[in-house]
Amino acid sequence: MAAKAPDRRRNNPPSHGTTPPVFLSTSSDDIKPAQSSRPPDEIRKIFLRTGLISSVTGSSFLEIAPLKLSVSVLGPRPLPRSASTPFAAQAILTTEVKFAPFASTVRRGYIRDSSERDLGSRLYQALVGAIRRELYPKSRIEVVVTVLDSEDEGDDVNTVCIEDGRTVEPQFWDVGRADRALGVVLAGCITAASAALADAGIEMFDLVSGGVASVFVDGGDVKGKGKAGAGGKRYVRDPAVAPPDGDAPVATCVLGYMAARDEISELWISGKLSTSEGTAEMDELVDEAVAAARSSRGVLNEAAKERVQFIVEKAQSQSTETPSATGQGKDVEMTG
């Protein structure tokens, strides 16, 4: 009998098998001190730089503590020549978020899974209103995000909590771990994608910055089934995956915010919020997330300017050098 033809329709595993990755103890222990050392109204330090990938129109790289991601912007490029694409008076924006296989504790496949598609559509929603799409008819703009490292541990069901090298049962404070982790990723995606679009020279109404905030209640309230929400409510901007001091997480809010126009372009709240005081609790959570987005906007502005500043200074230094000694400079280069 002939050897089986390779199955091209499915994502085949390697024939020789793989060794499952072994991780050190979960990041929760490492992050807890960092969390406590940071006031709840302060976001983590952001590293953001643009123009690192030369082969695309615009690019950026962002780092917030464990989170690392790079964004490429391609286009505006012509639409594919197929009969199914209709005439587009405005540019068509496509967004794609992909976790590298090694980006989270649970290894990811090469095919985009549901949470990646979800992040992609949320990123689309955050950016689509900010781009002046009417200036780029019959073209498409692609935003491709690659997450290189994150605190994400897969979804809640598959979350593996590891402490001291042993798997442990999830505790009550682990509720919404995935939401907080994905929230931080989405906020980072939004901020970095805006920087990449600005680097690409695509005209925008405003830069969109991402912000996350979580609300926690005292752990004791939940454990004892006491009067939760009576007091001890803590709002934390840019929350770590591990909640502070065993507090019980209640809800997380992620948003894309255009600071110059005071507009929220994307809003994602997950968790439980009481409605006994109307929308007061939700409003406060959104306000905290807006404040976090304002903080990251400062970094975004500087990162967007940085490369242009560099180009301007280079042009100025060249223009001052050229009249004096062009020959001299060439000679030095030749001998070296």
Added chain:
Amino acid sequence: MTTIVVPGQPLGPAHAYVPGDGVHVFNGQIVSSLVGQVATSKPTSTNTNTATAATPTISVTKPTLSADEEASATLLPDVHAEVLCRVTRINARQATVAIFVVNGRVCGDEFQGVIRVQDVRMTEVDRVRIFTSFRPGDIVRARVISLGDQSNYYLSTAHNSLGVIMASSEAGDPMYPINWREMKSTRTGVIEERKVAKPF
């Protein structure tokens, strides 16, 4: 030292300036839509009859390292743009072309366009035949007359300065124009028909 603005940054009241490139108007304010340097230009003296003549134009431009490379990444053909294109295939109704230069700047991607038989020249439109106007491989200077349908830009060569600017003969030799409708091979002297652009 020039200051650098970011998208969303207000530049001034809308009544004081005429918005140029890279800016938009929001809430009565001129707002930047690009990262770059602000430039205000004095109004041109040609239209002194209206009140707008006194207002300067404000625009934001993104500086680039190399003069043409980065700016052309976001370059798109628009109506009235002068383009250079290569003829890819022809039939009796139209010539299909690939646009690679828009307004003198090389674009990052090639755009597909068509020159329909009725847009080849201005006069005696009914007697135009595509086969005696263009051949695949010709380099054509044309003008965009419409954004066209989903896949093609519609181009026109109905002007003396528009038409074939570079072509090879059937044997593959370069040709030079001898009049507005004929080109001659440099090697064999064979004459072929083209819709020739008037050399400058």
